[in-house]
Structures are given as C-alpha cells and as structure tokens.
Amino acid sequence: MPQNVLVIGAGIGGLTAAALLAKNGDRVTLLEASSELGGCAGKFKRHKFLFPAGATLGMGLESGGIHERVFRFLEKPLPIEPLETVMEMIHPDHSFIFLKDRKQHVDAIISHFPAYESKIRAFYREIYATASIVRTMMDPLPALPPQTAKEWAALAGAIRPIHSKLLPHFNKTLGDRLKRHGLSELTAFRHMLDGLLIDSMQTGSDDVSYLLAAVALDIYHEGAFYVPGGLYRFAELMGDSLKENGGVLKKRRTVTQLARSGKGWTASDHRGNKYEADAVIVNAPIHLLPGMLPPELTRQLKKPLLEGAKGETWTTLTLYIAVDSSKLSQPLPPFRQISTGDGMAEGAHFFMSASLPGDVLRAPAGFQTVTISTHSKAGHWDTQEKYDTARETLSERMLQAIEQQIPGFRDSIVHLETGAPKAWERFTGRPNGFVGGFPQTLDSALFNAISHRSGISGLYVCGDHVFPGGGTIGAAASGIHAARSIASKRLI
Numbered sequence: 001m002p003q004n005v006l007v008i009g010a011g012i013g014g015l016t017a018a019a020l021l022a023k024n025g026d027r028v029t030l031l032e033a034s035s036e037l038g039g040c041a042g043k044f045k046r047h048k049f050l051f052p053a054g055a056t057l058g059m060g061l062e063s064g065g066i067h068e069r070v071f072r073f074l075e076k077p078l079p080i081e082p083l084e085t086v087m088e089m090i091h092p093d094h095s096f097i098f099l100k101d102r103k104q105h106v107d108a109i110i111s112h113f114p115a116y117e118s119k120i121r122a123f124y125r126e127i128y129a130t131a132s133i134v135r136t137m138m139d140p141l142p143a144l145p146p147q148t149a150k151e152w153a154a155l156a157g158a159i160r161p162i163h164s165k166l167l168p169h170f171n172k173t174l175g176d177r178l179k180r181h182g183l184s185e186l187t188a189f190r191h192m193l194d195g196l197l198i199d200s201m202q203t204g205s206d207d208v209s210y211l212l213a214a215v216a217l218d219i220y221h222e223g224a225f226y227v228p229g230g231l232y233r234f235a236e237l238m239g240d241s242l243k244e245n246g247g248v249l250k251k252r253r254t255v256t257q258l259a260r261s262g263k264g265w266t267a268s269d270h271r272g273n274k275y276e277a278d279a280v281i282v283n284a285p286i287h288l289l290p291g292m293l294p295p296e297l298t299r300q301l302k303k304p305l306l307e308g309a310k311g312e313t314w315t316t317l318t319l320y321i322a323v324d325s326s327k328l329s330q331p332l333p334p335f336r337q338i339s340t341g342d343g344m345a346e347g348a349h350f351f352m353s354a355s356l357p358g359d360v361l362r363a364p365a366g367f368q369t370v371t372i373s374t375h376s377k378a379g380h381w382d383t384q385e386k387y388d389t390a391r392e393t394l395s396e397r398m399l400q401a402i403e404q405q406i407p408g409f410r411d412s413i414v415h416l417e418t419g420a421p422k423a424w425e426r427f428t429g430r431p432n433g434f435v436g437g438f439p440q441t442l443d444s445a446l447f448n449a450i451s452h453r454s455g456i457s458g459l460y461v462c463g464d465h466v467f468p469g470g471g472t473i474g475a476a477a478s479g480i481h482a483a484r485s486i487a488s489k490r491l492i
C-alpha cells in the first residue's frame with residue numbers, strides 16, 4: 001500500500017530517497033530549507049557565472065554505479081563526460097597524474113619511485129583485488145550495521161566465499177598495509193595517497209579503514225566524470241522525477257519540529273505549517289535531529305546516531321573564482337589537487353575544480369569557473385578574530401600555491417568570493433559548516449557506522465554522516481537504504 005512519506009532536506013541522500021519512493025508509487029513530500037536543491041552538491045549563480053557549491057567530481061555514473069542505477073530506475077539519462085585523465089596531483093617534489101587505466105596509472109606512479117617498483121606493484125595488486133571483492137557488494141548493497149532480521153538476511157545473502165578474503169582486513173588501516181608492503185617510509189608516495197584519501201575518506205592513510213581506502217583508491221578507475229553544468233544536475237533530475245511521479249517539493253521550508261502522532265509523524269516548519277506522514281526520512285544534518293525531537297524521543301535514538309549528532313567533522317574554506325581563460329597560457333584542467341607539503345588541511349592541501357572550456361552552463365565562452373576547497377578545523381573559526389584571520393590566511397595560502405603552479409592566475413581572476421564555515425551553515429544547515437561526513441576510521445566505518453534506522457519506528461536518516469559515508473555516492477546509498485526500508489523492497 002502506498003505510504004505518505006516526508007523527506008526533510010533535498011541533499012543527494014534525501015533526493016535519492018524521495019525520487020525512488022515517488023517512482024515506487026508512494027506519496028512523497030520533500031521539504032528543503034533553502035531555495036536551492038542539492039545541499040553540498042548544489043550550486044549558486046553570480047552574474048553570468050554558475051558555481052558548484054561543493055561537489056564537482058562525478059563518480060558512480062559508470063554502468064552499475066550507484067548514481068547510474070538510480071538515474072536508470074528513474075528513466076532520467078544524464079549527459080556526462082568520462083575522464084581518462086582524472087586529475088593532477090601536485091606535490092612539492094612530484095607531480096602525479098591519476099589515470100583511469102589501472103596499469104598506466106601504476107606505471108606512471110612507479111616512474112617517480114623506480115627503486116620501489118616491485119613493492120608498489122604488489123601494493124596496487126592487493127588494493128585492486130580487494131576493491132574488486134568489495135565491489136561485488138555494490139549490487140546487493142546491504143545496509144550496515146544490520147539492525148533487523150531482514151537486514152541480517154540481506155547481508156548474509158550478499159556474502160560469497162570470496163568475501164572471506166576480506167576478513168583479515170576488517171580491523172586494518174591502510175597504514176598497516178603500507179607497512180606490510182615496505183612502503184610506509186616512502187613519504188612522497190604516502191603523501192600522494194593521503195591527498196586522495198583526505199578528499200574522499202576525510203582522513204589519511206594512518207587512520208583510514210583499509211577496506212574503504214582500497215575502494216577509494218580504486219574508484220576513479222571504475223569511472224570519473226565531468227558533468228556538464230555540474231553535479232547540481234543530479235539534484236535537478238531527481239527533483240524533476242519526484243514531481244513527475246506525483247511528489248511534492250517545497251523549497252524554503254525549514255523543519256523545526258518532529259513529533260509522533262498516532263502511528264505516524266507530524267512535522268512543523270519555520271512558518272508553522274504542519275505535515276503528516278507515515279514515515280519520515282531526515283536528510284538534514286544529523287546534528288539537528290535531537291533539537292527537532294521532543295526529549296523522550298531523542299532518548300530513543302540509537303547510541304551511534306545520538307553520539308554522532310554531537311560529533312565534529314572537518315569544516316571547510318571554499319573559494320569561488322571566475323577566470324578569463326584568455327589571460328592564461330592554457331585553460332585550467334578540470335580537476336587538480338595541490339599540496340604544499342605542510343599537511344593535508346588549512347590551505348596546505350586543496351582540491352581545485354574548473355569548468356571545462358565550452359561548458360556554457362557554467363561560464364560564457366572564454367571564461368571558466370573554479371571551486372577550490374580545503375579542509376579546516378572548526379576550532380580555527382570559533383571567534384570573530386580567528387574567523388577573519390583564518391579566512392584571509394587560508395585564502396592567501398591557496399592563491400599563492402596556485403600562482404606558483406599557474407603564473408598569471410591572479411591576473412586572470414574576474415570574480416572571487418569565499419565560502420567560509422558560516423556560509424556553509426547558512427547554505428546547507430550544517431552547524432559550523434561541518435561537511436564531508438565522519439572520517440572513515442576503524443571506529444566509525446562499516447559495522448561501526450551510523451545506521452539509516454534511527455532507532456524509532458518510522459524515522460530514518462540519510463546523508464554523508466550515515467553508512468556508508470561521504471561523497472555523493474555514500475549519501476545516495478544511505479538514501480537508497482532508507483527508501484528500501486520504507487518500501488520493504490529492493491527498488492534498485
């Protein structure tokens with residue numbers, strides 16, 4: 001029987017759940033606080049320029065990838081451009097290129113460290129083999145940690161004899177495996193991996209869960225994509241699909257309260273409107289959930305969710321820049337990481353994404369828009385003085401590092417603005433601009449992750465703080481889990 005479902009927040013997780021359930025025939029209402037869809041994967045416009053707010057690099061769009069399966073189910077094809085050269089990774093002593101082809105990629109890395117050839121080959125052989133085993137779980141996509149008999153059964157049903165090879169690695173970090181391969185002292189190699197991991201796993205090789213790191217280091221080989229216009233197209237297509245399937249999408253509706261009414265729920269927004277539903281999916285940041293619920297319900301939330309709601313993650317400083325490409329010796333490449341060698345955060349490591357020349361959805365001919373982001377600790381932004389200093393220092397650090405790589409970059413800038421933590425809080429509702437989800441360390445990944453089941457019947461959570469974690473793929477997967485639990489079927 002169709003259910004009335006309320007989804008709070010039109011980030012990638014909420015939109016995925018809402019669109020799937022509407023397509024399934026459920027009556028879905030999606031409430032979004034801002035005037036834009038997509039949250040961290042949304043966009044904003046300035047004059048003739050369109051800027052992706054955060055996410056820019058498309059993954060999971062290859063055949064069988066998470067987003068591809070969702071768009072196929074929704075019958076919403078998305079124009080994409082596969083990348084053979086995924087990104088440049090600029091480090092102080094080496095400039096690497098991430099190539100889609102696994103063999104070419106490993107050969108290119110080895111060309112920087114010829115003395116370590118056999119060790120690096122053995123390391124990548126293991127990484128790719130591990131990732132290919134983990135990937136066999138992507139089709140059934142079991143939810144972790146299992147909370148119900150059905151979820152245990154789904155997990156058991158997804159397990160094959162080959163998965164026994166993963167068992168010894170469950171409590172290992174990537175650092176453990178690097179040591180085993182005799183690569184932990186190869187600092188430049190390790191920093192290159194750290195740069196990739198901080199952007200996808202929110203932590204480096206020392207702490208990251210080995211199984212998830214293997215997937216993160218392998219995923220671009222499966223497919224990395226430039227999406228013309230930007231990843232906001234995901235949100236746009238899922239929003240369209242929701243409405244075409246009878247769903248209701250209301251922007252500028254901040255949900256402030258959630259209460260039980262009979263077997264269902266009543267939500268109230270900041271304007272005093274009330275919404276009744278059989279089930280609710282919260283894609284608003286989990287930090288806000290305890291404040292929405294009455295205390296007696298808050299106490300019923302599962303412990304990891306309750307603790308996660310108090311937890312801190314990285315915040316970010318983002319630069320949004322438009323450049324006149326004619327002033328540069330060549331157009332900017334779409335994706336580039338730059339590390340100055342002073343750590344993986346605070347402007348010493350950052351990710352720089354530019355629109356492809358000719359992507360007129362983002363910038364008129366002759367111009368490119370650029371989104372640049374670095375990780376930062378919230379504690380560097382907690383007084384007005386620190387806030388102003390951090391914004392200035394980190395911006396300057398990144399601009400100087402870019403200018404070193406691309407002489408004339410500053411002169412080519414025609415628009416520059418910053419997205420500091422408070423701007424992120426305003427745009428996405430994330431307290432202190434906590435973005436990216438929890439670092440995928442052993443104590444917060446996989447069986448220790450936050451389940452999409454809140455612990456209260458009919459109340460679910462999704463987004464990058466929830467299993468399987470960050471990135472648009474992780475957020476979408478948790479949305480799929482929430483939708484499946486409500487629909488009591490697999491959907492995709």
Ligand SMILES: Cc1cc2nc3c(=O)[nH]c(=O)nc-3n(C[C@H](O)[C@H](O)[C@H](O)COP(=O)(O)OP(=O)(O)OC[C@H]3O[C@@H](n4cnc5c(N)ncnc54)[C@H](O)[C@@H]3O)c2cc1C
Binds near residue numbers: 033057373
């Ligand atoms: C700078 C940056 C760069 C990134 N780059 C990439 C990348 O290249 N590739 C990639 O895959 N991922 C990237 N990510 C990660 C990715 O963008 C996020 O993990 C993902 O988009 C998070 O989705 P979410 O479902 O958690 O929702 P969110 O993005 O958190 O959206 C939640 C939505 O809920 C709304 N909301 C909040 N409170 C309320 C309320 N009370 N009532 C109603 N609505 C509410 C918000 O307005 C927002 O729209 C990046 C993230 C950042 C910050």
